[in-house]
Amino acid sequence: MTAEVPSDAGSSGAAHKLQNLKKIFNPKSVAIVGASSEPGKIGYQILNNVIQNGFKGKVYPINKKAPEILGVKCYPNLAECPTDVDFAVIAVPAPMVEGVLKECGEKKVKGAVIITSGFSEIGRKKEEQALKDIADKYDIALFGPNTFGFVYTPSNLNASFGPQNVSPGKVAFISQSGALGISLMGWTMMEKIGLAAVVSLGNKVDIGEKELIEYFNDDPNVRVILIYMEGIKDGRQFMTTKVKKPIVIIKSGTSTRGAQAAASHTGSLSGSDSIYSAAFNQLGMIRTRTFSQAFATASILSLPEPKGEDTLIITNGGGIGVNATDECEEFGVKLIDDQTWLEEKFRPSMPEYGSTKNPIDVTGGGGKEGYKKAVRVALAEDRIHAVVVLYCETAVLDPVDVAKLIIDEYNAVKRNKPLIVTMVGGERSRQAIQTLNENQIPAMAEVRQAAIGLKALYNWKDISSRSKEKVKIPEAPAKALEVIERVRKEGRTFLLEHESREVLEACGVPMPKWGFATTADEAAGMAEKSQMYPVAMKIASVDIIHKSDVGGVILNIKNAEEMRAKFFQMMETVKKNAPKAKILGVNLCQMVDGVQCIVGMNKDPQFGPAVMFGMGGVLVEILKDVSFRIVPFSEGDAQRLVGEIKAKKLLDGYRGQGAHKESIIKTLMAVQKIAEHVKEVDINPLITNVAGSYAVDARIII
Numbered sequence: 001m002t003a004e005v006p007s008d009a010g011s012s013g014a015a016h017k018l019q020n021l022k023k024i025f026n027p028k029s030v031a032i033v034g035a036s037s038e039p040g041k042i043g044y045q046i047l048n049n050v051i052q053n054g055f056k057g058k059v060y061p062i063n064k065k066a067p068e069i070l071g072v073k074c075y076p077n078l079a080e081c082p083t084d085v086d087f088a089v090i091a092v093p094a095p096m097v098e099g100v101l102k103e104c105g106e107k108k109v110k111g112a113v114i115i116t117s118g119f120s121e122i123g124r125k126k127e128e129q130a131l132k133d134i135a136d137k138y139d140i141a142l143f144g145p146n147t148f149g150f151v152y153t154p155s156n157l158n159a160s161f162g163p164q165n166v167s168p169g170k171v172a173f174i175s176q177s178g179a180l181g182i183s184l185m186g187w188t189m190m191e192k193i194g195l196a197a198v199v200s201l202g203n204k205v206d207i208g209e210k211e212l213i214e215y216f217n218d219d220p221n222v223r224v225i226l227i228y229m230e231g232i233k234d235g236r237q238f239m240t241t242k243v244k245k246p247i248v249i250i251k252s253g254t255s256t257r258g259a260q261a262a263a264s265h266t267g268s269l270s271g272s273d274s275i276y277s278a279a280f281n282q283l284g285m286i287r288t289r290t291f292s293q294a295f296a297t298a299s300i301l302s303l304p305e306p307k308g309e310d311t312l313i314i315t316n317g318g319g320i321g322v323n324a325t326d327e328c329e330e331f332g333v334k335l336i337d338d339q340t341w342l343e344e345k346f347r348p349s350m351p352e353y354g355s356t357k358n359p360i361d362v363t364g365g366g367g368k369e370g371y372k373k374a375v376r377v378a379l380a381e382d383r384i385h386a387v388v389v390l391y392c393e394t395a396v397l398d399p400v401d402v403a404k405l406i407i408d409e410y411n412a413v414k415r416n417k418p419l420i421v422t423m424v425g426g427e428r429s430r431q432a433i434q435t436l437n438e439n440q441i442p443a444m445a446e447v448r449q450a451a452i453g454l455k456a457l458y459n460w461k462d463i464s465s466r467s468k469e470k471v472k473i474p475e476a477p478a479k480a481l482e483v484i485e486r487v488r489k490e491g492r493t494f495l496l497e498h499e500s501r502e503v504l505e506a507c508g509v510p511m512p513k514w515g516f517a518t519t520a521d522e523a524a525g526m527a528e529k530s531q532m533y534p535v536a537m538k539i540a541s542v543d544i545i546h547k548s549d550v551g552g553v554i555l556n557i558k559n560a561e562e563m564r565a566k567f568f569q570m571m572e573t574v575k576k577n578a579p580k581a582k583i584l585g586v587n588l589c590q591m592v593d594g595v596q597c598i599v600g601m602n603k604d605p606q607f608g609p610a611v612m613f614g615m616g617g618v619l620v621e622i623l624k625d626v627s628f629r630i631v632p633f634s635e636g637d638a639q640r641l642v643g644e645i646k647a648k649k650l651l652d653g654y655r656g657q658g659a660h661k662e663s664i665i666k667t668l669m670a671v672q673k674i675a676e677h678v679k680e681v682d683i684n685p686l687i688t689n690v691a692g693s694y695a696v697d698a699r700i701i702i
């Protein structure tokens, strides 16, 4: 899962910066440079948040004039602070930031957050780079510039100008957008969703997602990482991120307009969205489309690890039960369905007319006792690996009472398995959801969110085991490099078909029988000798790109006699249609039947070479059923890539069709070998049948 590509993280990726992050999140002393006595100023708000949030360490407001602010003694500069300063928040106007950061270095401050705006986001890249140089020189872990700061609930530290009193929890929320980060912080507080950290990354001159993820990997206070991302500056470096904990990601800029807005917003470029999806997928990160889904999924991923995938649903209403069943089926959540066993275990918890089929329907008349008994049994039985409790608000039973009994039952068994609640109703249901969230039981108003989150929780075990998969930097064979070099020396930017075949064959791409001939006799002899018939014959010329347009493709040649005749016919037609073209000969290729796929490789500006797989032939344009992996990737990744396309049923052997997955995977692994040496590879189609896969057409651009 983690690629062994050389990291270009520079000193920002160095281990000691991660050590310094520890000081930022758990400081003994904090300085606020730019603290002000004016409540309208950001420097005042940050100091106020640090004090109000109950931070237990030393607080040093730095202000040149004021003797004290909010009852705390001020110092005119960092040098005069009476003790070491672990961490500094910098909220002074942009021209002063560089000087203050140098003062931090001289005071041996370990980490700093620059709140100040007015750097790369408005084109001042040089000024921003100067901050990075100082941070590296003095070994300071640096957040920002252009951030709203951060909150870390385990240290009671709110070093931000966002809202106060964030509820504690196990989710670390990293936001690239400041304003959105602040708003979502407010929203999580309203919904009582607990957070371990909220970090605004700003312009990420030093510390970015990768460094923070790797820091939180080893932070016992964090169980899940949630990231709001607009774009990443260095996709290659991002692909080296070690993922040890579940990561939920919302990446905006999926639309062309959205991507443009993101680029101007943060100064970072947004790569093609499908490449981002591929990157997240490959790293085992879970991408969600909406904020509420992201927080719901993150909360569910904070639950105890399930021992299996047998899920039980408890409900008081048939309608919502059916809805839940549909959602579970759509997202692949398995419901336990041993009817006899369910009847035996759950009948005592419900009236005669209740259903013991999963969903267990305690009915509207089941009341508090009915719910309590059903939840107790579901939590006690080892055969049930996760429980989803649904509640439709009725006048008979107060949702807040249902929430409380669920909390009591869950705590009584020490949160022994995943438990999720969905409540549908009015104001009381909303309060009940908040009560549950406050007690770190994921609760929501949509069953769909529960199903998506639960599937992510079930998948996590498989994802986390991927870290054992080996990813080696693929090496190009000498023969392939020789051909590429020869073409380059000739001043060409593309390889002819037979040259592409030579390169790909040397890499290990499976080929049908093929050959290159310059005369009719040579073509006939070659096809005869290697028993190639029926054969496709294609013209070879550096001057002809669209071969069929000039009569340069003839299919299904059955024997030597036909081969000779068709050879002369082709030469004549092509000479007539393209009189200036220099003809080198013909490519011969055995005709093969099977499912048409496509394998390609091209280069993304952020992530570098990416290999594509999908349905080929005409379908590639219409269905666009393709998926990607970033080079280098493991064999496991190649397998998952093949399993990802929508038409995967065709490859599983639908209606007599069949595929040879091993050779498809071999092709994907082989293409990686030349990814660094060429610009584009196109194998369209790669025809696959039960016997094997064959690169029927191949094109390489250098």
Ligand code: ACO
Residues within 6 Å of the ligand: 033, 034, 035, 036, 037, 038, 041, 042, 043, 062, 063, 064, 065, 066, 076, 090, 091, 092, 093, 094, 096, 100, 115, 116, 117, 118, 146, 147, 148, 177, 178, 179, 182, 200
């Ligand atoms: N050392 C110590 N104190 C200093 C220094 C220094 N070198 N230089 C200035 N100060 C003091 C000032 O005297 C002032 O204190 P005072 O009120 O007692 O006089 C205080 O620092 C602040 O300086 P001001 O000049 O008053 O600046 P102001 O507070 O108006 O703005 C700020 C500073 C907030 C950093 C501003 O430049 C800025 O960048 N604002 C945008 C911040 C932002 O939005 N960040 C992105 C967040 S993410 C999002 O989108 C929400």
